[in-house]
Amino acid sequence: MSETPEVRPPVVTPVRVIIALCLVAPFVAMLWVGSYAKVDPTFIGIPFFYWYQMLWVPISAGLTMLAYKLWLRDQRARKEASGGAAR
Numbered sequence: 001m002s003e004t005p006e007v008r009p010p011v012v013t014p015v016r017v018i019i020a021l022c023l024v025a026p027f028v029a030m031l032w033v034g035s036y037a038k039v040d041p042t043f044i045g046i047p048f049f050y051w052y053q054m055l056w057v058p059i060s061a062g063l064t065m066l067a068y069k070l071w072l073r074d075q076r077a078r079k080e081a082s083g084g085a086a087r
Contacts, residue, residue: 015074022067026060 029035036052043051 013074015070019067019070019074022063022070025063026056029056 030053036049038049039047041048
């Protein structure tokens with residue numbers, strides 16, 4: 001009775017590392033206050049401190065959307081890989 005063990009794809013994949021980086025980047029950018037705690041350069045009269053943070057709002061939304069799309073693609077690929085092996 002030889003049972004073949006179930007072959008599972010690795011848990012840490014390059015796609016998952018990219019997803020993690022997409023989700024961690026806004027936190028690092030906002031928590032590293034020393035990098036943007038200054039007035040210059042101003043943008044249409046708004047100090048750098050404020051417009052830098054506001055710039056990260058759409059960037060964060062875009063990175064979160066990218067991470068979600070990559071996650072969906074990764075889950076579909078894993079499901080197909082496991083479904084194809086079971087047949």
